[in-house]
Amino acid sequence: MAKIRGSIVVNIDRCKGCEVCMVSCPTGTIAMAKEVNHKGYYYAYPANPDLCIGCASCAMVCPDGVITVYKTKI
Amino acid sequence: MAEATGIKDILKPENLVYNKTKIMTDNVLSYCPGCGHGTAHRILAEIIGEEGLQSQTIGVSPVGCSVLLYNYLDIDWQEAAHGRAPAVATAIKRLLPDKFVFTYQGDGDLAAIGTAETIHSCNRGENILIIFINNGIYGMTGGQMAPTTISGMKTSTSPYGRDVKLMGNPLKITDIVATLPGTYYVTRQSVHTPANVRKTKKAMRKAVQYQKLNKGTCFIEIVSNCPSGWKMTPVLSNKWMEENMFPFYPLGDIKVPEEKSAQ
Numbered sequence: 001m002a003k004i005r006g007s008i009v010v011n012i013d014r015c016k017g018c019e020v021c022m023v024s025c026p027t028g029t030i031a032m033a034k035e036v037n038h039k040g041y042y043y044a045y046p047a048n049p050d051l052c053i054g055c056a057s058c059a060m061v062c063p064d065g066v067i068t069v070y071k072t073k074i
Numbered sequence: 075m076a077e078a079t080g081i082k083d084i085l086k087p088e089n090l091v092y093n094k095t096k097i098m099t100d101n102v103l104s105y106c107p108g109c110g111h112g113t114a115h116r117i118l119a120e121i122i123g124e125e126g127l128q129s130q131t132i133g134v135s136p137v138g139c140s141v142l143l144y145n146y147l148d149i150d151w152q153e154a155a156h157g158r159a160p161a162v163a164t165a166i167k168r169l170l171p172d173k174f175v176f177t178y179q180g181d182g183d184l185a186a187i188g189t190a191e192t193i194h195s196c197n198r199g200e201n202i203l204i205i206f207i208n209n210g211i212y213g214m215t216g217g218q219m220a221p222t223t224i225s226g227m228k229t230s231t232s233p234y235g236r237d238v239k240l241m242g243n244p245l246k247i248t249d250i251v252a253t254l255p256g257t258y259y260v261t262r263q264s265v266h267t268p269a270n271v272r273k274t275k276k277a278m279r280k281a282v283q284y285q286k287l288n289k290g291t292c293f294i295e296i297v298s299n300c301p302s303g304w305k306m307t308p309v310l311s312n313k314w315m316e317e318n319m320f321p322f323y324p325l326g327d328i329k330v331p332e333e334k335s336a337q
Contacts, residue, residue, distance in 0.1 A: 016107035060092075060268040070090055072089040
């Protein structure tokens with residue numbers, strides 16, 4: 001169905017868990033983890049990776065630049 | 075992870091669409107979670123990288139939350155005394171006219187203690203770029219009321235909200251500098267949604283290109299949040315900013331070069 005598939009990689013150690021990426025994701029790919037990183041923040045992670053379209057909206061708004069975005073056509 | 079094989083096919087260097095720019099160092103930003111400073115830094119770093127200005131850029135860092143900015147961008151820096159960044163940038167630009175010189179200041183730095191320096195350097199039309207982060211409070215010192223605090227806004231020194239009759243009116247410094255003849259490009263943007271980030275990046279690219287023309291001061295205000303100072307979560311603070319800050323600080327270009335040439 002989907003012609004464009006995307007994927008994100010979150011640098012978990014640098015994530016501060018502000019949830020701005022989760023709100024800006026148009027497809028609901030990102031959720032906050034139930035566990036914390038070594039700083040004690042509930043980090044963001046791609047909970048529904050199949051939904052990602054590689055739009056880079058999350059990476060655009062991430063204040064700490066922890067998200068790397070990949071996109072390909074299938 | 076059943077879908078892991080599919081994901082691995084996507085995670086290839088040729089499919090990369092977005093990565094943290096190399097101009098940003100690997101130092102962890104000292105800002106609170108959700109602070110707009112980080113986004114503004116990243117946009118600035120991306121523009122410097124894309125315009126190929128890394129070796130020609132000299133930044134002047136302020137006093138405030140962004141005082142450690144020189145740790146985060148891999149360019150040449152000069153730290154200025156509180157509020158005096160435009161004066162320092164003036165000297166740098168006059169001595170090294172080939173360099174791209176910018177200041178990065180918060181509202182406590184630019185619109186409170188440094189008002190004189192800001193207004194006079196804009197009025198002289200120094201060929202520098204001033205990036206102004208406006209979150210309406212003194213964020214670093216504990217969220218006290220600033221000149222830019224909007225009417226009715228609760229801060230630690232105005233716990234019942236800013237009373238304009240008692241505490242005076244908020245200062246729209248960006249609108250003031252737009253009226254000065256020395257400014258070339260004045261705009262107000264924000265960085266809280268992907269669309270606004272893209273607009274801010276566009277505005278910053280324009281400002282950097284206008285700087286090459288040496289036509290005057292470029293001034294970019296970024297209306298930002300302060301989750302810690304406003305005592306909100308980052309997402310709530312962004313919403314609060316949309317509902318309360320933007321009516322008073324409307325986004326958009328305030329002075330564009332075409333208008334100036336038409337006058």
